Amino acid sequence: MVRNVRMRPTLVAVLLIVIMLPGSKQGPHEKLLLNNLLSSYNVLERPVANESEPLEVKFGLTLQQIIDVDEKNQILTTNAWLNLDEKNQLLITNIWLSLEWNDYNLRWNESDYGGIKDLRITPNKLWKPDVLMYNSADEGFDGTYQTNVVVKHNGSCLYVPPGIFKSTCKIDITWFPFDDQHCDMKFGSWTYDGNQLDLVLNSEEGGDLSDFITNGEWYLIGMPGKKNTIVYQCCPEPYVDVTFTIQIRRRTLYYFFNLIVPCVLISSMALLGFTLPPDSGEKLTLGVTILLSLTVFLNLVAETLPQVSDAIPLLGTYFNCIMFMVASSVVLTVVVLNYHHRTADIHEMPQWIKSVFLQWLPWILGMSRPGKKLTRKTILMNNRMKEMELKERSSKSLLANVLDIDDDFRNITGTTSSAGNNATTTTNLGPGFIRHPTTIEDSNILGTGTFQRDLQLILRELQFITNRMKKADEEAEVISDWKFAAMVVDRFCLIIFTLFTIIATVAVLLSAPHIIVQ
Template sequence: MILREFALPLMATAFLIVATLPGSEQGPHEKRLLNNLLGPYNVLERPVANESEPLEVKFGLTLQQIIDVDEKNQILTTNAWLNLDEKNQLLITNIWLSLEWNDYNLRWNESDYGGVKDLRITPNKLWKPDVLMYNSADEGFDGTFQTNVVVKHNGSCLYVPPGIFKSTCKIDITWFPFDDQHCDMKFGSWTYDGNQLDLILNSEDGGDLSDFITNGEWYLLGMPGKKNTIVYQCCPEPYVDVTFTIQIRRRTLYYFFNLIVPCVLISSMALLGFTLPPDSGEKLTLGVTILLSLTVFLNLVAETLPQVSDAIPLLGTYFNCIMFMVASSVVLTVVVLNYHHRTADIHEMPNWIKSVFLQWLPWILGMSRPGKKITRKTILMSSRMKELELKERSSKSLLANVLDIDDDFRNLPGGNNAAMTTTSLGGGFMRHPTTIEETPMPGGTGTQRDLQHILRELQFITNRMKKADEEAEVISDWKFAAMVVDRFCLIIFTMFTIIATVAVLLSAPHIIVQ
C-alpha cells in the first residue's frame, strides 16, 4: 500500500524532470542517417574491412520453454531466443537466438547526427548471417520470427529473433519412465565456411536459462554449448557450428502413481486369486480379468513410445514380467481346478503326486490336514508302514483279507487251522483252502451253506464300504493336493512380484523427480 501511494507522485516527478531536460530532435537526423547509411549499402556484401579475414559472429541462445517432447515421433519443440552476435524424434522448444556482429559499413559519428546512438532496421535491409538449425524438423525449416536489427554507432549489430524450434532428437527409451534425454540443437551458417564466418559462443556456460519456464513433464538439467569445426567430405573448407545440448530428465511422479502403482495393485489381486476356494466359481474369471487389465495398461505405455526396436523400455519389461506372472497364475488355476474336481473312478493318483503334493510340499509349506500332522518323521513312517502293510497282506489267507481279520481268528474247534495259508510240515507242504467254498465249516451241510452265504454278503458289504472309503480318501487327497498347489503358487508369485518390483526400482537411474 505504501508503494502504491508513492508510485504515482514519483512517476509524475520523473516525467517533469525528463521533460525539462535539453534534448535533440532525432526525427530529421535519423532520416538523414538512414539515407546516408542505407543509400550506398549493399545487402549482399559481407561487411568486413579485410576480405581475407572471417567475420566474427557471437552466438547465444536463451531457452524459455520446453513445449513438447514427442517420444513417438521423436521431436523436441522449444521456445527460444537466438542470440546471434554476428514417431521422427522431435524436441519442440521456445528459444530466443542472439546474433551479434560488427558491420564495417554501418558506422557513424553520433555528434554529426544529433546524438543518434542506435537504429532499428528491418533485417531485409541489412546483411545478416544465414545461421540456421541443421537438424530442424519444422515444415518451413526456419522457425524464427524476423525482428528488427539493433545497429549502434560503432557498427555493432544485434539480432534477437524468437522462435518455436522443432528439432530431431534421438529418444532413448531404455529406462522409460526413469530416463534422461540429451537433445542436440546444431546451429551454423548454411553457405559461409569457417574462413568467411566464424561463430563464437556468447557464453562458455552454454545457453541462458534465467528465463526458463518449468515444464510439467520434464526437468531441465542443463544446456551446455560447444563450438565445432568440421571438414566435410564434399568440401575442403572447414565449417563452423555451435551445438547446444538440452539435457532433460523425465518427471516420474505421474507415471509412478498412474501406471506402476495400479500395476502393482492389479498383480496383488492376481495373488489373492490363489486364496479363493475352487468351489466359488470365480477363481478363473478373476485371473482372466486381471490379465486383460494388464494388457490395457501395456497398450497405454506402448502408445506413448516410438515404434523402434533399439531397446525395450524398463516399464514395458516390468509389465511383461507381471503379465507373464498373471498368465502363469491363470494356467495354474486351471491345474488347481482340475485337481480339485477329480474323482477316484476317473483318475488314479500317481505315487509321485502323493509323495510331492501330499507329503513333502505340505511339510515344507507348513500345511497339515485335520487329524494328520505332517512332519519329516511321519513321512518316513508312512512309507515304512506301507511297506509293512503290503508284506502283511501278502502273508494272509483270502478269508482273512476279505474279512480284514487275523488268521488266528479262524482257529475253530476241530478245524486244525485248515484255512491258513500253505505251511511246511515235516519237510512236506500242506495246501490250505484258498476260497470260501473250500474252507471247512463246523456242523452239517446246511449250516455250511448258510455260513458261506453269510460270508458272501459280508464280503459284498465289506467291498462296498472299502470302495466308498477309498474313493472318499482319493477325492480328499486330490482336493488337498489342489490346496497345496494354491499355497505354493501364492508364495512363489508373491515373491516374484516383490522381487520384480524392487529390481525395476533399484535398476532405474532415479526413482522420483518431483
C-alpha cells in the first residue's frame, strides 16, 4: 500500500510532461504536393514551355553480365542481361534503360512542402516518352517493366525501366569459332519526330559497363552508342534514334582444345596407318575405324554449329578437309593392299608403273632396296642394259638362251672336215643345238641317230627345268616389284597427307581473325 502511494506522484509527472509537449505534424506535405501537382496534370501534354522547341530526353543503357550460350539451339543468355539467339538471328537482352527529361509541370518549392526534394510516381499518371526498340522481335514488342518515375523539385524526371528485349541481329558465322558478333539495338520515339523530341546520349562512350561481370565463353569488346537522324519514306519529318552496338567476341580456348585438337589427333592416326605393314592384316581395319570415329565426332560437333546456310563456318571447312583426307587415305590403303598382293600369273606390271614406282619415285623419296642404291645415273644405266640384253637374246639361238652361254657356232650347219687322221664331223642335232665335233670312229660306234635322240631328250628335260627355275625367279621378282611399289605408295601417301594436314591446320589458324581469346 505504501509502495503504490509513492508511485502515484511519478505517473502524474510523466502525464504532465506528455501533455505539455507540442503536437507533431507528419504526412500532409507529400500528400498535399501530389494533389497540387497531379490535380491539373494532363498525361497527354508534352511537357515543354514552348511547343515550338523539342523536348530533350537523355537516353542511356546498362549491361551487366553474359550468362550462357546454348550452341545446340544457338542461344546466348546474358545477365544485364544478354541473350543471343543465333538460330533465329535474335539478340535477347535484359537491360536497364535510363530516360531522363525535364517536366516543367512538375516543379515545386521545397520550403513550401516540408523540404520534400523528390517524389516516386507511377508512370501511368505522368507523361513519358514513347521510346521503343525499332528492331524488336518480341511478341509484345515492348519488353520493359513499368517502374516508378523519380521526379525532383526542379522538374527533372528519371525513368529506369528494366526489361527483356528481343532484337533482330544478323549473325555472321563465317569465322566460327573465331568470330566476332556486332548486334545493334535501335531505340527511338515511335510517334514524336525530331522537332518534338530529341534523344541525346547519356554518355559519349555508349552503354554503361561498369558493373559488367566477365563470362567464360564470350568476351565483351564494347558497347558504343550513336545518335542518328533519319527521314523515313512514310514521313517527311526527321526522326531521331539512338543505336547501341553490342560487340562480343567468342572465347576460342574451349573450341580449340575440344574440337580442333581431337580432330588433328584423329587425322594423325590415319597417317600412322600408312606405316603399318600390309601383311599385318589390320591396315584397312585401322583406316575404316578412324573414318567411322571421325564421322561420329563430326556428328557431335555438327550439333553445336549454327544451323544457317548463309556461310560455311571456318571450323566446318576444316573438318570437311580432314574428312576428305581420311576418306582418301582409306581408298589409297585399298590400292596399297591391291599392289601388295598381286602375283605374276594374274597381273603384269606395266612399263609406266616400273618407271614411276620402281625407279623415279623411290629416287625422289630416298627409298631403295637392300643392296640396290638408286640414283639417276643407275636408273639410266639399268634401262640401257635392259635394252641391250633384249637385243642380245633375240639374236642368240634357243640352246644358248636356255643354257645362258655364248652362241659362237650359230652360223655353222652340219659340215664335215678332215685333216689327216684326225678327221672330224659336225652334226646338226636339232634346231638351235650345235654338237661338238667327234671322231668318225665314235660316230660309227654310238650311231648317229640314237645319239641325236638322246641328246634331244636331255635338252628337252634341261629346257623344262631351266624354264621352271627362270619362271619362278621371274614370278618372285614380279611379286617383289609389286610389294616395293606398294611400299612406295605408302611412303608417298604418308608424306603428302602429313603435309596436307599441317598446311590445312596452319591455314585455318592463320586465316582466323584471332586464334585464342582466354
